[in-house]
Amino acid sequence: MESLTIEEKIGQLFLISVRNSYSGNRMLFADDYMKNIIEQYKPGGIILFTINFADPVQTRDLIRGTQELSSIPLFIAVDEEGGKVARLGNTDRMSVTKIPQAAVIGRTGNREYARLSSQVISRELKAFGFNMNMAPVADVNTNARNPVIGDRTYSSDPLQAGRMVAEVVRTMADENIISVLKHFPGHGDTSSDSHKGDVTILHDLQRLEKVEFVPFRMGIEAGADAVMTAHIKMPLVTGNDLPATMSPLILQGILRNEMGFKGIIITDAMDMGAVKNYWSADEAAVNAIKAGADIILMPASLSDAVQGIRKALEDGVLTEERINESVRRILRVKVKRGILDQKSIGSDQIMDIIGSTEHARIIDSIIN
Structure with missing residues (x-):
C-alpha cells in the first residue's frame, strides 16, 4: 500500500475488457494498444471474452503477455459457469471440456458433482493462466419467465442452491481460483433483463432472508473471495430507486455488516442498460464506490470513470482512505491466491490438460 501512487490505487478499482485493438481487429495478443491502456490506467484486472480467443495457445500467450505489461499482477477473469455462459466452453476452437449448466448438476442433488465439475473448470482455467472465474451463480430460480x-x-430451493454454491466455492479455493458469487442480492425472481434496462423486484427484507440471501450466506461461509452486485432496484428494502450496485444499505448495511462479508465487492458490468441508460460512466463509478463496491467492472467509458473517481477525490466526495479500504481488500485476495507472488502464466502443457480424457470421463459420469 505504501508503495502505490494514487493513480495505481484508482487503477486497482477497475476490471476492464479489451475486445478490439487500434485497428478494430480482435484483441488476440498483448500489442501496443493493450500496453498503452495498462500503462495509462493501471487496471487491477482484465476480463476476457470469446472475441479474445483464437486457440488455446494464443489465449495462454495473450494472458502471459498481458501480465508482463503490468507492474502489479492482474486479475485475469472470465465468465465460465458452464452451460450457456461459458466463454471458452461454447467455442469449439478452444478444445475445453464442455460443462453442463448448473441446473443439470443441481437436479442430481449430489454435491460431489458440483465439486467435480468445478474442479474440471478450475484446472482448465489455470492451464490458460486465468485466476478469477465469475462464478458460481448464487441466485435462486424462482421465476420461470426469467430471461x-x-x-x-x-435450484429453485434456496438450501439446495446454497449447498451446491458452497461446494463450488470450496473447490475453487482448493484450486486457487478466485470465486465470485453473483448476482447479489439475488437476480432469480426477475422477468426482465438488466443488460437491457431497468429491473425492479418488489420483495421485502423478510422474503430475501428466506430465499434470495440463503445461497449467498452459504457461499460466504464457505469462503467466497468476491461477490458481484446486481443492478436491480429493491425499493421495499432500500426505500429509494437506486439499484443494489449503488445502495449503501445493501452493500454495506446488509452484505458487509449483517452478513459479515470481508472480501471484494465487484459490480456487475457497468455498461449494462440498467446503469448506462440512467447514469454517466463517471457518476456510476463514483456512486458504486461510495455505496461500498471495491471493483468497477467494465465501465461504459474507462477514461470517464477513472476521471470521475479522481475528481471525486479532489472534491472530497470520496476520501483516499475510502479508496485504500478497497485496495487493501483487492491486494489481500491477490496475496491469498498467490497472484502477487507469481503471475498467472498458464501451462506449457496446456493441450494435455484442457479437454482431457479424464475430464471428459468426469463430466460424462455427471450427465449420464
Missing part, C-alpha cells in the same frame, strides 16, 4: 438467469442457477 437472463434460469438454468444458470442450481
Whole structure:
C-alpha cells in the first residue's frame, strides 16, 4: 500500500475488457494498444471474452503477455459457469471440456458433482493462466419467465442452491481460483433483463432472508473471495430507486455488516442498460464506490470513470482512505491466491490438460 501512487490505487478499482485493438481487429495478443491502456490506467484486472480467443495457445500467450505489461499482477477473469455462459466452453476452437449448466448438476442433488465439475473448470482455467472465474451463480430460480438467469442457477430451493454454491466455492479455493458469487442480492425472481434496462423486484427484507440471501450466506461461509452486485432496484428494502450496485444499505448495511462479508465487492458490468441508460460512466463509478463496491467492472467509458473517481477525490466526495479500504481488500485476495507472488502464466502443457480424457470421463459420469 505504501508503495502505490494514487493513480495505481484508482487503477486497482477497475476490471476492464479489451475486445478490439487500434485497428478494430480482435484483441488476440498483448500489442501496443493493450500496453498503452495498462500503462495509462493501471487496471487491477482484465476480463476476457470469446472475441479474445483464437486457440488455446494464443489465449495462454495473450494472458502471459498481458501480465508482463503490468507492474502489479492482474486479475485475469472470465465468465465460465458452464452451460450457456461459458466463454471458452461454447467455442469449439478452444478444445475445453464442455460443462453442463448448473441446473443439470443441481437436479442430481449430489454435491460431489458440483465439486467435480468445478474442479474440471478450475484446472482448465489455470492451464490458460486465468485466476478469477465469475462464478458460481448464487441466485435462486424462482421465476420461470426469467430471461437472463434460469438454468444458470442450481435450484429453485434456496438450501439446495446454497449447498451446491458452497461446494463450488470450496473447490475453487482448493484450486486457487478466485470465486465470485453473483448476482447479489439475488437476480432469480426477475422477468426482465438488466443488460437491457431497468429491473425492479418488489420483495421485502423478510422474503430475501428466506430465499434470495440463503445461497449467498452459504457461499460466504464457505469462503467466497468476491461477490458481484446486481443492478436491480429493491425499493421495499432500500426505500429509494437506486439499484443494489449503488445502495449503501445493501452493500454495506446488509452484505458487509449483517452478513459479515470481508472480501471484494465487484459490480456487475457497468455498461449494462440498467446503469448506462440512467447514469454517466463517471457518476456510476463514483456512486458504486461510495455505496461500498471495491471493483468497477467494465465501465461504459474507462477514461470517464477513472476521471470521475479522481475528481471525486479532489472534491472530497470520496476520501483516499475510502479508496485504500478497497485496495487493501483487492491486494489481500491477490496475496491469498498467490497472484502477487507469481503471475498467472498458464501451462506449457496446456493441450494435455484442457479437454482431457479424464475430464471428459468426469463430466460424462455427471450427465449420464
